[in-house]
Each structure stands twice: as C-alpha cells, then as structure tokens.
Amino acid sequence: MEIYTGVPVSPGVAIGAVFLLATEERSVPERPIAAEEVAGEIERLGDALVSAREELTDLLSATGVENEISAIFSTHEMVLTDPKLSTEVGATIQDRLVSAEFAVAHFFDDLVRRFQSVEDPYFAQRASDMRDIERRVLRALMGDRREEIAKLSDPVVIAAHDLLPSQTASLDSRCTLAFISEVGGPTSHTAIIARSLGMPAVVGLGEIMAHLADGSLVIVDGNRGQVIVDPDPAQVQRYQRIMQGFERYRLELARVRDYPAETRDGHVIRLMGNIEVAADVASVMDAGGDGVGLFRTEFLYEEGRPPPTEQDHVDAYVSALRQLAGHPLTVRTFDFGADKITPDADAPAEPNPFLGSRSLRLCLERPGLFMPQLRAILRASGYGAVRCLFPMVSGLRDLRRAKEMLEKARVSLRTEGHYVSEEMPVGVMVEIPSAAIVADLLAVEVDFLSIGTNDLVQYSLAVDRVNERVAHLYQPAHPAMLRLVRQVVQVGLDSGVSVSLCGEMAGDVLYTILLVGMGLRELSVSARSIPAVKQVIRRITVEQSREAAAWCATATSHEEVLTRLRESLGELVPALA
C-alpha cells in the first residue's frame, strides 16, 4: 500500500482499477505489464503501425503531386513499414515486459541518440523526422486506448500526466470513476473536466504514473487529496463506507433544491447565483437559486468582435430577466482589466494592472464604453427586478461619479421617451479595503453593498492569488478579513442597507456557518455550489453559527479558523469530513 498526496480539485471518493492514459507531449512512463499481456501489446503495436501508415498514405494522396513534402511522408512511410521497427519494439515489449507505448518511445529515443552522435549536422537534424514518426505511432496507440476506455465494461480511474483537451472526447461518466494526474492545479484541464462530470479528482500528485500499472487498484479521495495505491482490505472497507456516505450526500443535495435556504430556527438566507452569460440563469434556477447576485457583464465582450451595442446589452439583460421569473438580476457593470477581459488590447501596458486603470476606473475614463451599458441597464429595469452594481469603488468620489453618469443616462432615456424605473436599486462592490473601511459613508448613498471577497482578500493581504509562489498566503479567513467583513455587515445592520457576499468564499461550504454567524443574509455563489451551501444552511441554527463566528473572531490565525470550521463542517455534513 502506497499513499500519494496531491491537490483535491473535485470532491468525492472512488475505488477502482486504474487506466493509464499516456500523453504525447512528454516521454512515456515505463509501464510494466504481465507476461500474458505481451501478445496483446504486440498486437496493439501492429495495429498502431498499420493505422499510422494509413494516415501517411492519406496524407500522401492529399498532397497529390510529388514534391518535398510528399518525399518526407514517403520516407516516414518507409520507416513505418521497416520490419526492424516492429521486430525491435516487439522484442522490447517481450523482454522487458513493458507497454507498447514505452517500447516505442524507448526505440526512438535510442535511434535519436545515435543520429545525434553523428558529427554531420545533417544527420543530427534527421532526429526530428524520427520524433515525428514516433509521435504518429504513439498517437495511434493512445487513440486506440481512448477507444478501449469506451469499450471497458467496468468504469476506471483515469490516470494521466495531465489530461489534454483532445483526450477528453471519449471520456464520460459511464466509463470513468475518477481522475488523477501528476501535474496541475485547481484550474488544470483535469480539474475542470472532473468537476464538469461530477467526479472526484486529485491533481499535482507528482510522479505517480511510474508506480501504477493498468488495473492497479486505487482509492481516490477527492475530499482530502489522497490516492492510495494497492490499498489493504481494511482501507477498502473504510472507503466503501465513506463512498456510501458520499452517495447519500449527493442524493440529499439533489433533493434540497426544492427547499428554501432557511436555517433550522427559521432565518431565511437569500442564496443567489453568479452568472457570466444570460443562459447561465437556467442552471442557477435549476440548482434552486433565489436570483442572480452577480452578472459578470464583461463576458458580453468577445475578443476580436466589435463591442456590444446598447441593444446587445438590453437583449442579454431582458433574456436573463425572463428566465428569472421575478427574481432579482444584479448587473455588475464592466469589470475589465488586470486578469480579466480588456476592451482595448492596444492600450499601453501598465506596470501594475491590478492597481491600474481597470474596472470602474476605466469605464469612467471612457463614457463611450460605459454609457451604452448604463442606458441598457436602465432600459432593462422596466422588464424586471434589476439591480445595478458598481465594481472597484474605493470611496464616495468614485460612487458619485458613477451615479452621475447613471443619472445622465436616465435623463437622456426619459427625453427619448423610454420608460425608466425610478426605483432601480444601486449598489457597490466592497472589494477595495478602503471601501470596507468607509462602508458607512457609502451606505448613505447606496441601496446595497456586495462584498467581493476575491479582490478584497487580494488587496487586503497584498497577495496575487494566481501567483503560485504566494497562493498559500491567499487566506479568506485571515483575521483581518474577518474583521473587515464583520465591519461591513455591521454597517448594513446600522443603516438598513442590505449586505451580500460573493466570491469563492461564499461558495465554499467550509465558510457557510461563519458567514451566517457574522450576520450575512445574502450570498451569491456559482450555480454548482448552490445545493451544497443550501444544505449546510438548512442544518444550522443562527444561534449555533453566531457561536462559531464569535469563536473565529478571537482566533489569531487563518489556520486556527480553518481547523475550527473543518470540525463544524464535519459534524454538520459527515460525508465531507
């Protein structure tokens, strides 16, 4: 039994046979096979050589005339049909008991080494021809492996160095149990694919492929980020119980969608969804959301396309409103720049874009860009419960300038004869520390405050969360963060202005009890997170959450807070323990 630890990127637990998926982008790991698999591997090799040759024949006939390119393909074809290739690779499979992929890679590595040892540079350059032929054969081998997966009777755990987008075509939930990969983080392809399929996944495991054979029994713990290779029977039994618990948890989540996000003692939390395009509303409503707490409108911009017109905006907002059936739609004005989409790629590069002219600052500089959006938001307010949200506000000055422009838009629309709602709520994102500190001043002039934790953590702790070197310092439960959030919530209570919280922290069930305990009554999360957050809400009392929050407020570090929250979550949802 061997335990490997990586990064958990998709929750759940799976026990099953592993299926190794090699990738053509790197050298193929040495994968041992059993003696009785030799014949099968040699057959796979033969098939791969044939299909690689057919591919070349097709390429040759496509080029038509004889030229330099057809001469190259013709050479490659000759190599593929050379009996020496199949004999030597076959012998490696048989003598060393390795996979066809490894034997092929070994053969070409050796060949390339010999070519490179010749002094004539012309010979050395032919190494690239060999690599090209090698890639073609490996592709044929792996391609047939992808088909094999689809043919497997029992689903498997897919193991790869990193899954490539092209490798995912034939992977679906019927043939896969879980994913594990050697590299990658929460945003790697493997992670994205696993989450979209709802399968457990652990990435960043390091060199695990070499320690796995096809069919090895593994346990994938996507909650803790562990992979157990060749587990003993006691471990298997333990994890079978955990899996049953997780399966029940899944079913509970499916049921919870039709119930309100209400605590056991009757406090209702408004649980809303974040969307990027109008079509996302459907998944928010399907998940049992109470409206849209954040419409990220910068996605209306598409690279290389003309900017959206006022009518494009109106269409998007009205389409979202129709699907929302009376629930609110919170439209955040363009939040361009820094790590996000930017409207003018030609703009001079800023040395520190996160502290530069981004988001609302850019919009205020560019009325031509901002006005059509403001007009569209106002026009859409005639069709449903629209709320207008300004991002990147640092204090009253920004807010007032934005509101002045909104007022201008209102006046011009009215003179044009449009119906414009007088009551459209206006709010600001609290994501710059200064805005949190002067939240009381802002509250006088807005209808709601929305705490954006992603940027608020980044700006408060001075940590770029996409920078891997400092990512561990990105701590949403840092005592400073908790104080800022509490302060903003208190402003809301004192002034009667509603306060919501969006950002990844809101969608992570670990923090739910803390956020409710700090007094938040409105959260906006991704559609995917709605059921899990709602379930936690339905299992707590406000009294209990206040105790947890009070305890966390006395904690001196992020780690202490997390330890306490993990304990609470384990008690509330044993499947996630």
Place this chain on the structure above:
Amino acid sequence: MRSTTLRDDVPLEDALDTATADSASVEVLVNNPHGLHLRPATEFARIAQATGCSVRVRCGDREGDGASVLELAMMAIGPGARLLIEVRGPACEEAVRELAAAVGREFPN
C-alpha cells in the same frame, strides 16, 4: 567472392565482379553530399526491397540489412565512406548495379 571498388572515373561494367551465379558484390564510394541519410537510405532500401534479393551492406565495422531504412540510417554512412554492397538471389548482378548507382547518384536535398 572478390570485390571491386567503384570509382566515378571507372565505368560500372568494369568495376563489377560477380563470383557466383546467385551472389554479387561491389564496393562503392558514397558521393552523396550528406552521405546515406534518411532520404537516400529510403531510396536505397526501396530498390533493395524491389530486387527481391537479400542485400547486406558493410561500412567499416558496421553492417546492416540494405532493405531496412532504419538499419541503413543507423549505420550513419557519411559522404566519402566506402560501402560494400552484397547481394544474394536471382538477378543479383543487375541488382548490385542498380544499388551501386543509387548510392553514387546525387540526391537532391
């Protein structure tokens, strides 16, 4: 079996020598500017395969199957190398002549 050296200035017919009815050999000077690299080796192997004879090539202490482009390429036969071509099989005389001409020929690159 005796061998002869094929030179550019000596007519092929004179350089060729066959010892028995079903085997023939010739030693040639590789005059291709880059030696027997992948493409000329492909050409050579193709001809060797087409002859239906067994073709062995020797170059110094290296030896290989003339019908295998990989073996030829791995011998790393550079320009100016002396190459011994041995052919066994029917019509081996014609085969050895064709093969010799192939290595002596200038290959476009």
